[in-house]
Amino acid sequence: MKYCCGEQQDTQSSRSEFEPLTDIIARFKEEPGSLIPVLQKAQELYGFLPIPLLNHIATELKIKKAHVFGVATFYAQFRLEPVGKFLVLLCQGTACHVNGSDRIEAALTEELKINIGETTPDTFFTLDSAACLGCCSLAPVMMINGQAYGPLTPDGARKTIREIRQKEEGKEGEPR
């Protein structure tokens, strides 16, 4: 197993690292059952939930670390790994499936050279799936950082990714 709840000890340094979370924890501390909103806010702040962060939340809310870890891994929304700059959500809802989302998946995994749930080594792209993005009439659909693309063809999906990458690489190449 990759993670172990006891892996990291709370230290002064991890305290200060989680300073931005103090207000949130203070707000929810007295409210029973607020672990999920705290995790949601923490993820909003940090982008993902590294183990030391989970341990910190457990200590502050006086909940068992194992419980926090259990909740964080139960729900699809919580990420224990960092996300790339562009989050590509491929819809695998029923309407998109019927309209050929597997072929889009094949094209995306081939283009990005990663599987669903993974991030490219250059950390530009994270590929993930979603169950219905709510624009079924555009099926098959993918969403990149909140922007929907559809109806997709395998080539169209590849092209979109390439365009984003080119733009990004252009930016990186620019003199500062």
Add this chain to the structure above:
Amino acid sequence: MIIRVGLGSCGIAAGGNEIYNYLHKNIHDKQWSIDIEPTGCIGMCYLEPLIDVVLDHGVIYTYGNLNPEKALDIVEHHLLNQNPLQDYLVACSNEANQGLEGQVRVALQRCGIINPESIDDYIYSQGYLALEQVLSLTPEQVIVEIKNSGLSGRGGAGFPTWFKWEATREEKIPVKYVICNADEGDPGAFMDRSLLEGDPHTVLEGMTIAAYAIGAAEGIIYVRAEYPLAIKRLEIAIEQANNRGFLGTNILGSPFSFQIIIKQGAGAFVCGEETALIASLEGERGMPRLKPPFPSQKGYWGLPTNINNVETLANVPWIIRHGGESFAAMGTDKSKGTKVFALAGKIKRGGLIEVPMGISLRDIIYDIGGGIKEDKQFKAVQLGGPSGGCIPAALLDTVVDYESIKKTGAIMGSGGMIIMDESTCMVDIARYFLHFTQDESCGKCVPCRIGTKRMLEILENICAGKGTPGDLDRLETLAAGIKSSSLCGLGQSAPNPVLTTLKYFRPEYEAHLEDKKCPAHQCKALLTYFIDPKRCKGCTLCVKKCPAQCISGQVKEVHVIDQEKCIKCGNCLEVCPTKFNAVVVD
């Protein structure tokens, strides 16, 4: 003149925001005296982005399939010479609305018409009148009205709403809760989202009436975090309602007080199940528990709790205003009122519709939905998502009511309706849904956790051409066991997609098993691609496009696919020009 831009999630995805911003800027820069407002989804998602031009004398012109320039063109035409631009005109309120014929709008009455971020729009369209009316009735009278309406839960199970309200009311403990279930988990359904995005106040009003009837002072809306726009509009609506005295302490000067808060779900299908939803609200993993005790007895923090679906609650204000009998006058003997469906898949006019109970599936698909895309052959309609089933062409005259749909083996469900044509493989669909339920099973009970996994493995094997004799019997045995012994509705209904496809499309399973063929040409492993030598003109397009480099042939020579190396990606079929159509798949 008012311009309304459809800014539901569907409209935004299709480019609605760009149109809104472009028009807004032009109106501002050119100082036209035009109001521009966002509105929710009218249901014609297949025509998004849409705008309405509302002229001063009240006539409404609806335009679809727009982009910013076209939209500006339309506005200028109306502004300068009061002329509609026929090219993009979808409907005019003087004419019968295309696509809205055959529909009856109760829950969706204001969706796509009012500005969902304006409480004045809501009040102007008779909003909060029902709440006012209710405050002069006793809670018992309210429950009787709901009983007379015959309203039953729209979240899937179809349980009589009045019964749940009364059961919660009768509990002796004074602290009670009302929860609105907006966790809409069926992949491919978006009724509740559109309602919340298009008319959030109606759900708040319904909840407040429920709270009054039950005796609750606190309400929670459990909404998926994946619905950011719905959450934003709910937040705005709650604040507005608080400011105007429709929520909060002493509502409209009465002794009745009620608060609503929003809690965001964190992405787990099982949390739509009411006991799992409660566990999630309490900060736990969303695992269901055995019922009884029902939430009405022991719910949120062990206190009596009434849970209703979004659409159920959206019907409530209408029922109070028009009387339970008017609602009961619609529908069939046992299923009253209307139902909202999200039409998607291989349908011409996909979108959101609301129809009276008792309408036939055929009328929905062909009259309202416009029939099958590209006029292909209809094959099946899937109702109820992962808990439901596929209804075949032979049963298209089945009417929409809880009993008739249940008889087919499917369920009414929450309103997802996916249309499938000849190119959809039913074995693959069964595999798709089992993959979903297997993935979403919370793991608490063995039949669901392990049973769905075993069923999925068998289905994956069949789709991969590795099925063995006896697989279909094994599927049926497993299905029976999972249905009868799972802890919650997720497991109890998970086998339905397999059972209905086995019942109506058995020959298709047999073709996969015995002939190792997929008649719908969907299951990759069972396909063979080859090039018809009579048709191939040697254009080399497929040679260039083949990722496995398994197509041989020079320019103007007949190409050949090496079957050993072919990975069945289908690229050759896709690139072969239609004038040749030389790539054949079997």
